[in-house]
Amino acid sequence: MTKTQAIKSLLIANRGEIAVRIIRGARALGSRTVAVYSTADAGAPHVALADEAVEIGPAEASQSYLNAEVMLAAARQTGAQAVHPGYGFLAENADFAQAVLDAGLTWVGPTPAAMRAMGDKAGARALMEAAGVPLLPGYQGADTPAKLRAAAEEIGYPLLVKASAGGGGVGMRVVSEANELDEAIKAARRTAEAAFGDGRLLLERYLPRGHHVEVQVLGDQKGNLVHIFERECSTQRRHQKIIEESPSPLLDAGLRAEMGAAAVAAAKAVDYSNAGTVEFLLDPKTKDFYFLEMNTRLQVEHPVTELVTGLDLVQLQLQIAAGEPLPFRQEDLQQTGHSIECRIYAEDPAAGFLPQAGEVLKLEWPQGEGIRVDAGIVEGQTVTSHYDPMLAKLIVWAADRPAAIARMRAALAETVLLGLTTNLEFLQAVLASDDFAAGVIDTAYVDRELAEWAPPPIPLRAVAAAARVDAGPPADESELDHDPYSPWARLDGFRIGGRG
Secondary structure, eight states: OOOOOSOOEEEEOOOHHHHHHHHHHHHHTTOEEEEEEOGGGTTOHHHHHSSEEEEOOOTTSSSSTTOHHHHHHHHHHHTOOEEEOOSSTTTTOHHHHHHHHHTTOEESSSOHHHHHHHHSHHHHHHHHHHHTOOBOSEEOSOOOHHHHHHHHHHHOSSEEEEESSOOTTTTEEEEOSGGGHHHHHHHHHHHHHHHHSOOOEEEEEOOTTOEEEEEEEEEOTTSOEEEEEEEEEEEEETTEEEEEEESOTTOOHHHHHHHHHHHHHHHHTTTOOEEEEEEEEEOTTTOOEEEEEEEOSOOTTHHHHHHHHOOOHHHHHHHHHTTOOOSSOGGGOOOOSEEEEEEEESEEGGGTTEEOOEEOOEEEOOOSTTEEEEEOOOTTOEEOSSSOOEEEEEEEEESSHHHHHHHHHHHHHHOEEESSOOSHHHHHHHHTSHHHHHTOOOTTHHHHHSTTOOOOOOOHHHHHHHTTTTTOSOSOOHHHHTOTTOGGGOOSSGGGOOOO
């Protein structure tokens, strides 16, 4: 990929691993990078990695990562020419995008108009219907309780009550029977108003065993649009993804082409440019698929697409924002091999995935062929409760899916993350399951099948052996080779679990 000097200085209006990822992509194109940080993030990796960093206030205050004026002030102060929002925070805020443009800066993302069109789920459904994109049976009209009750009877149960604004499962309720509807409406509206300042609701048919398959799209400012294949994102807890992969084990070539074409049609309906993701719900029995929403930004799980295509989506975003055309056509793109991503969270899966905080006492990432780590933490850093608990992403590539699963399990087992409770053992348990191997895990699987999951007990002999972790295994390993409790002989994540 050729370098461009069109964006000489880039401010990243985000934090953590995504800020690190964008800094690296921008630097490869010769751009100077500017980081922003709250006082809680003063020692974070993205601050040290950037060419310049601006403090934007205490974590608890409004003048931090959610404050558009503070971000624009940081851009003016540092002479940044462009702004990349990453994901989360202001990434899908059309008003912020417009403010960046009004300030004479380059916005690395889609137009504010496209963001507004896809950010309203009710309006997006109407647009997709006009564009011929498949939709679940649903209702997006007047959302009085009486209208919603009447629509629910027509749609049938089970169904979803969804917030028209926002995303990520916020303001969403599953309704199995009519007598649950009124309470679900009240709860979803309360959540939506608190989270988005917008309590509007819509209804959609719920597929209990549906799969979440999303398609990466990319468009330039000259009207060229392509899809960059799909990602399987069905392994979720509470509507939040934890494991993603590409390609999806459920798609054949014909279905892949059909979903890709639908995603491009969805993007064209709003004159989309830059990187975005069209999300679908797939019925594994019928292979019918339905539009869910469009994320008008870079996704957390973009690395699996990069590893199976050889593309750098961040660099492509920057080149598109600078006015360059796409350097390829649809027929030039292909998938090679298989990639899996695991999101590593500071959370306790055995306690309802409750977020955790603490100091990272020891940190060692796996290395080797086909292993990539996108991390936002360093050893000695204190993880606070102020932000999303995702610490890093571990991504692997291999020639096929069984090899990728084996490589991911080994990489997780080689990871050392001590000092706070994480989901590492839980990820190992999911990857070791027969259902994951078969590719049949649906969006409700974790909440349904693993609700009672608990980490395996740690035998006292293993605790004693683990005390030697800094020195490595004993010189004489013959005894441990026959010791089923030895942490040196296990691949179940004991050394990485970090409980306590």
